[in-house]
Amino acid sequence: MSIERIDSELCNGCGICVKSCPMDVIRMDRESKKAVIQYPEDCMLCGFCVQDCPQNAIYISPAKSSPFIVSWG
Amino acid sequence: MPVENVVETDVLVIGGGMAGCFAAIKAKERGVDVTLVDKGYVGKSGQTPWAGSYVLFNPEWGDNLDAWINQVTTVGEYVNNREWTEIVFQDSYARYQDLVSWGVEFAKNDEGGLFRSTTSLGPCRAVHMEPRGFAEILRKQAVKKGVRVLDRIMVTNLLKQEGKIVGAIGIPMESYDLYIFKAKATIICAGAAGFKPAGWPISELTADGDAMSYRAGAEITGKEFVDTHGTSADYPAMHAHGMPPMGAKGPPRHKVINAEGNEVPGRGTLFLEMEFEAHAGRAPLYFETPGGKSIRVGGASSGMSVHKAEGIWPADTSGATSVSGLYAAGDSLGTMQMGAVYGSIGCALGGSSVTGARAGVAAAEYALQAGKPTVDEKELARLRKIVYAPIERKGGFSPRWVTQVLQNTMIPYFIMYIKHGDRMQAALTIVEFLRDHLVPRLTAGDPHELRLAHETKNMVLNAEMRLRASIFRTESRGCHYREDYPRRDDPNWLAWVTLKEEQGSMKVLKKPIPKKWWPDLSKPYEERYPFRFPGE
Numbered sequence: 001m002s003i004e005r006i007d008s009e010l011c012n013g014c015g016i017c018v019k020s021c022p023m024d025v026i027r028m029d030r031e032s033k034k035a036v037i038q039y040p041e042d043c044m045l046c047g048f049c050v051q052d053c054p055q056n057a058i059y060i061s062p063a064k065s066s067p068f069i070v071s072w073g
Numbered sequence: 074m075p076v077e078n079v080v081e082t083d084v085l086v087i088g089g090g091m092a093g094c095f096a097a098i099k100a101k102e103r104g105v106d107v108t109l110v111d112k113g114y115v116g117k118s119g120q121t122p123w124a125g126s127y128v129l130f131n132p133e134w135g136d137n138l139d140a141w142i143n144q145v146t147t148v149g150e151y152v153n154n155r156e157w158t159e160i161v162f163q164d165s166y167a168r169y170q171d172l173v174s175w176g177v178e179f180a181k182n183d184e185g186g187l188f189r190s191t192t193s194l195g196p197c198r199a200v201h202m203e204p205r206g207f208a209e210i211l212r213k214q215a216v217k218k219g220v221r222v223l224d225r226i227m228v229t230n231l232l233k234q235e236g237k238i239v240g241a242i243g244i245p246m247e248s249y250d251l252y253i254f255k256a257k258a259t260i261i262c263a264g265a266a267g268f269k270p271a272g273w274p275i276s277e278l279t280a281d282g283d284a285m286s287y288r289a290g291a292e293i294t295g296k297e298f299v300d301t302h303g304t305s306a307d308y309p310a311m312h313a314h315g316m317p318p319m320g321a322k323g324p325p326r327h328k329v330i331n332a333e334g335n336e337v338p339g340r341g342t343l344f345l346e347m348e349f350e351a352h353a354g355r356a357p358l359y360f361e362t363p364g365g366k367s368i369r370v371g372g373a374s375s376g377m378s379v380h381k382a383e384g385i386w387p388a389d390t391s392g393a394t395s396v397s398g399l400y401a402a403g404d405s406l407g408t409m410q411m412g413a414v415y416g417s418i419g420c421a422l423g424g425s426s427v428t429g430a431r432a433g434v435a436a437a438e439y440a441l442q443a444g445k446p447t448v449d450e451k452e453l454a455r456l457r458k459i460v461y462a463p464i465e466r467k468g469g470f471s472p473r474w475v476t477q478v479l480q481n482t483m484i485p486y487f488i489m490y491i492k493h494g495d496r497m498q499a500a501l502t503i504v505e506f507l508r509d510h511l512v513p514r515l516t517a518g519d520p521h522e523l524r525l526a527h528e529t530k531n532m533v534l535n536a537e538m539r540l541r542a543s544i545f546r547t548e549s550r551g552c553h554y555r556e557d558y559p560r561r562d563d564p565n566w567l568a569w570v571t572l573k574e575e576q577g578s579m580k581v582l583k584k585p586i587p588k589k590w591w592p593d594l595s596k597p598y599e600e601r602y603p604f605r606f607p608g609e
Binding site (some may be wrong): 002019020021022023024027038039041042044045046047048051062063064066067069070072073 | 112113114117118122205224225246247269271274276277305308310311312314470471473474477478481521524525
């Protein structure tokens with residue numbers, strides 16, 4: 001499932017991953033001040049977030065499933 | 074309440090990869106005010122952080138210009154623009170020196186000298202830097218030179234006033250605010266144009282630059298020559314999963330083995346041989362790496378063209394376009410530097426640095442002469458309506474679903490890779506329906522989806538361009554293969570195809586290639602074109 005998890009224990013809220021993501025998948029949670037996965041379906045598995053996270057808090061998987069095609073959506 | 078931010082600048086650069094950074098830095102060095110805006114983050118933008126090869130020509134090292142141009146011309150099947158091919162080689166050393174002076178390190182050979190790789194295609198040589206690292210150096214250099222860098226803003230439309238481009242408008246990722254850029258000159262460096270394909274990291278390259286320029290009256294070219302980068306078929310969503318990483322000494326070399334266990338003959342560069350095998354029923358295909366590992370491969374980069382083929386039609390060799398005040402560089406400028414096949418390693422970054430620098434200088438010089446840009450309130454009101462329309466609609470279609478329908482129409486190999494007039498016409502009928510019925514009903518529930526809606530709209534336009542250009546070119550050439558016209562047709566098609574909006578519809582035009590660049594037609598066809606297409 002592409003981007004899988006951001007470990008909130010490890011995340012220090014630096015926000016680097018938000019900038020690194022070309023697809024705007026990650027956002028900062030206003031309350032916890034930690035990075036959260038907001039739009040996982042748009043992850044293109046480039047791996048920038050994993051590469052740039054100074055805390056090694058982000059996990060991705062090479063597997064990604066696509067949604068069913070439906071009549072309208 | 075959404076805030077409207079007005080940014081006044083001399084030169085606006087849209088897109089911050091290799092071309093955009095060079096354009097911004099070179100414009101700034103000319104003493105004008107420069108703003109660089111990117112949908113993502115300058116330094117992580119576009120294909121630049123994925124590339125690590127740089128073509129480098131230097132006659133003092135014994136490089137022969139004619140031989141280098143001949144390599145690109147023959148591999149590119151005579152539809153390269155030789156003027157641009159030469160310019161990129163000639164300017165490559167100066168741009169390389171810029172990169173070295175900014176701190177970019179290039180791989181060394183075993184003797185400690187500069188490592189220059191070559192290929193089986195001919196004499197052209199490239200040098201190599203570690204991918205991912207050098208793009209950050211470009212950003213630092215732009216900031217150091219005083220370029221205003223604005224990240225995470227998607228530019229949606231160009232501002233046009235009295236026939237001239239006077240800036241652009243854009244939306245940030247996390248709010249409904251609007252950015253209004255008032256600029257004397259604008260440079261499009263927004264990269265290639267894909268359909269958010271699996272396996273090639275270009276999902277943010279959704280034809281935004283082509284689309285906004287086309288809608289502002291620019292001509293677009295090169296849409297029929299498809300790019301064929303491959304990916305893992307086991308994990309198609311992840312770029313190069315399981316493949317040997319691109320090292321400091323260039324991309325890995327591998328053999329392609331088909332399902333019958335035979336090696337697939339190739340041209341030694343990106344071509345359609347895997348698609349031909351798949352079409353013949355000989356997939357799955359495997360990459361066999363020098364280490365003996367087999368990786369199942371599939372097609373990937375669906376949507377984009379051969380580097381430097383697609384993009385805005387250049388008016389001259391300065392980076393100017395046919396629209397006043399509008400410049401372009403990199404994969405956004407259709408220089409046709411490579412022609413119909415990517416004929417030399419390193420020409421993507423090489424071309425982007427060279428065209429970026431040229432466009433930066435030309436745009437700055439234009440800006441120095443131009444008056445203060447004025448923007449009509451009526452035009453702004455019209456564009457605001459277009460930009461925010463998806464959030465105003467109560468119902469309609471989600472951008473993700475329309476994108477999925479578009480992908481299902483365009484990505485299967487038998488539409489844009491193994492082409493046929495009938496199948497492309499069928500796809501065009503669907504794409505026209507998407508354009509006329511679904512795109513005007515796109516919805517967005519938050520700023521992220523508003524970005525997606527504009528991306529989807531641009532991708533649908535890109536699909537129409539690719540289909541119309543490919544239907545129009547009734548021959549096969551390089552990475553444009555048609556089953557119904559499987560031969561090159563030199564008398565009719567030593568020409569480029571451009572697309573232009575006229576009275577609301579897409580007009581397809583043919584631009585003849587100068588006869589002095591034609592191959593010798595007295596030579597037999599087989600000698601002019603050593604590679605046979607299936608069905609010839």
